[in-house]
Amino acid sequence: MIDVLFTADFGRRALVAATVVGLVAPVVGAFLVQRRLSLVGDGIGHLALAGVAVGVLVGVSGVWGALVVALLGAVLLEALRVRGRLTGDLSLALIFYLGIAAGAVGLSLAGRFDTSVLGVLFGTLFALTWADVGVIALLGAVVLAAVLALYRPLLAVALDEETARAGGLPVDALNLVLVALTALLVVGGMRVVGLLLVAALMVVPVAAGSKVAHSFRATLGWAVGVGAASAWVGLLMAAWHGDLVPGGTIVLTAIAAFVGFAVVGRRTAVGHRPRRTA
Amino acid sequence: MRVTAAIEGRGLRFGYGAVPVLDGLEVSVDRGQLVVLTGPNGSGKSTLIRLVVGLLSPDDGTILVLGRPASDPGVRRSIGYAPQGSPGRMVLPVSVTEVVASGLVTGWRGGRRDGDVGAALDAVGMTELGAECVFELSGGQQQRAVIARALVGDRPVLILDEPTTGIDRAFRPRLVEELRRRADAGAAVVVVSHDPDDFHDVCDRILFMEDGQVRDVGHDEFHTLEQEAGS
Numbered sequence: 267m268i269d270v271l272f273t274a275d276f277g278r279r280a281l282v283a284a285t286v287v288g289l290v291a292p293v294v295g296a297f298l299v300q301r302r303l304s305l306v307g308d309g310i311g312h313l314a315l316a317g318v319a320v321g322v323l324v325g326v327s328g329v330w331g332a333l334v335v336a337l338l339g340a341v342l343l344e345a346l347r348v349r350g351r352l353t354g355d356l357s358l359a360l361i362f363y364l365g366i367a368a369g370a371v372g373l374s375l376a377g378r379f380d381t382s383v384l385g386v387l388f389g390t391l392f393a394l395t396w397a398d399v400g401v402i403a404l405l406g407a408v409v410l411a412a413v414l415a416l417y418r419p420l421l422a423v424a425l426d427e428e429t430a431r432a433g434g435l436p437v438d439a440l441n442l443v444l445v446a447l448t449a450l451l452v453v454g455g456m457r458v459v460g461l462l463l464v465a466a467l468m469v470v471p472v473a474a475g476s477k478v479a480h481s482f483r484a485t486l487g488w489a490v491g492v493g494a495a496s497a498w499v500g501l502l503m504a505a506w507h508g509d510l511v512p513g514g515t516i517v518l519t520a521i522a523a524f525v526g527f528a529v530v531g532r533r534t535a536v537g538h539r540p541r542r543t544a
Numbered sequence: 545m546r547v548t549a550a551i552e553g554r555g556l557r558f559g560y561g562a563v564p565v566l567d568g569l570e571v572s573v574d575r576g577q578l579v580v581l582t583g584p585n586g587s588g589k590s591t592l593i594r595l596v597v598g599l600l601s602p603d604d605g606t607i608l609v610l611g612r613p614a615s616d617p618g619v620r621r622s623i624g625y626a627p628q629g630s631p632g633r634m635v636l637p638v639s640v641t642e643v644v645a646s647g648l649v650t651g652w653r654g655g656r657r658d659g660d661v662g663a664a665l666d667a668v669g670m671t672e673l674g675a676e677c678v679f680e681l682s683g684g685q686q687q688r689a690v691i692a693r694a695l696v697g698d699r700p701v702l703i704l705d706e707p708t709t710g711i712d713r714a715f716r717p718r719l720v721e722e723l724r725r726r727a728d729a730g731a732a733v734v735v736v737s738h739d740p741d742d743f744h745d746v747c748d749r750i751l752f753m754e755d756g757q758v759r760d761v762g763h764d765e766f767h768t769l770e771q772e773a774g775s
Contacts, residue, residue: 300636422646425638429627429693432597434620434650472636480677481639 268505279399280391280501284516286406287455287467288497292475292489293413294447295468296482300424306343306445307465309358310452312365313339314461318386319372328386329401332456336449339365344445348438388460389513391501398457405454409447420444421482459513466517467493474524477531492527496520548611550575550701550732551596555605558591565591567756568605573734573749575700578727580740582766583753589736592753593703596734597625609701621650626694628706628736629687634679640665640689641674647693664696667722669715684710691719695726702726702733708742716742740766 271277298304314332317339321331339361346357373379385393394402413420423430423440431437448468455464475488500516549572556569565588573579581589594600595607598614612619624647644661665671668688673681678689687710694702702723708716724746727733735743740750744763752761 296636300634300638302635416652418646418649419652421642422649425634425643425646426627428599429625430646430649432599432620432623432625433647434598434617434623436617436652476636479637480675482636482642483639485636 267508268502271501271505276392276394277505279394279396280512281498283394283399283402283458284391284497284501284512285494286403287451287458287464288471288493288495288516289490290406290409290493291451291455291464291467292471292493293486294409294444294451295465295472296475296486296489297413297420297424297444298448299469299472299476300482301427303347304469305355305358305465306340307448307452307468309343309361309365310336310340310445310449311456311461311465312362312369314365314449314452314456315369315386316365316372317369318456318461319369319376319378322376322378323372329453329456332461333449333453336452337446340445340449341442344441348441386456386460387462388511389456389458389463391458391504391512394457402454402458405450409450409454412443412447416440416443459516463513463517467496467520470517470520470524471496474520474527477524477527488527492520492523496523549573549608550577550610551734552608552611553592553595553605554607556592556595556602556607557604558588558595558600558602564756566595566602569756569758571751571758573732575730575732576727577748578724578733578743578746579735579749579751580743580747581734581736581751581753581758582738582740583758587753588756589753590705592758593705593734593736597623597703622699623701623703624694624697624699626690626702626704626707628709629690637677637679639674640670640676640678640681640692643678643689644674644692644696647696660696660698664692667695668692669718684712684715687711688715695722698726698729698731700731702731703736704734705736706738707735708737708739720746 271281298306314336317332317335318328320335321328343361370379373383419435419440422435423437427437451468452461452464455467459467471489471492472485474492475485479485479488496516496519500519501512503515504510504512551573553569553571556566558566583589591600595602596609596614598620601615607614609619610622641661644664648660662671665674668691670685670688670692673685678686691704691707694704707719711719720743723733723735737743750761750763750766751758752766
């Protein structure tokens, strides 16, 4: 069954789309994790479900609805964070509930609360068209190009926002760019691993890379490798079995990689201890 | 012809809520000066520093850096700033070189000049540690990385908050010497310190903050004030 990934059109489409998201998701995720914003991707993902419902209700594609609402939601989340309203988990939890509830109600109103919702939540990787793959590749390319162009200022802000602000960096604008890129990535990954799991591909490979790297750049390199490898291995497992949801196998593969890296790694990502003397 | 001061505060007022911290404060620091800013806890040293680097805005008065408002992002790019403590909230591994190089980023693009990073690492005695992960270093070494981030790029204004705190005594003279050298090269160097003795022999001025004001004091007067505060 594995050969369908290379011989059948639907398999090749799945492989290309999963590879793009597996490669690009950790690139944005690394900055989110460093800034302790790991759950922001989840928040935007939940809001995007409401966007899918809006898209269906107004008669456009659910993807475009998700894109608009995810971008607006990203700006809202950033505004809440800047005003200190997003410091605890309660605010983020409320955002999660708002997105899921509004999505469920909106899809019900449109008469579309059926099994297709599962595809939105967990991905429809084997049902992509080449047009879908094109949109995913375009979103991935935009995100990657933006991060490459802004890598140094984004890293400076991620390391120490206050010092970056004191140094004259456009911190607020850079923060907006980061959450907007997260929103694009959420929508890009929606059809691949689903809205409930796309944030995992931003965070888990980064957590794995952090266990063996000594620098941010090396962490990013490892994370991209883990993300892409997880996409391939997860997809191979789903294709081999035939009944498994690829979104689930991809994320489980990434988590297995994290456990493996944690075993061989020498440090924890949080809660480090100095080893040298002054 | 009047020479523009590197840092100039006129009639500065600032308070947290109803509590005034700065009360019509006047201050001026010229290029080429190494100045120690000291005073008791809560006297407003950090507040004044945060006004200079544009992290706070005064309730009243003006604060100019190189003749331009401190709130101007363009002028803030002329300031090397080292806050007290660790180089930020490190969740992921970050190398010392990455921390120091982040000090070169001043805009949307930001440039990295490896030579500058190497010189800054050398200035704080960490040439061999550039590839090390910051959170595997001691607190003192992390503080040195913060200082290197402020020194990189040879900015004309340097602001360092308690740079000697946590740093071993053997290294302090080298740091003091480096800051003196920067001042002699034309930079305005302001060091916030509870212990001006580190800079006793080399600083040009000691500014003492108290009751929302700042004034120049000599070394002897500073020690008298310190003893009075301790008695």
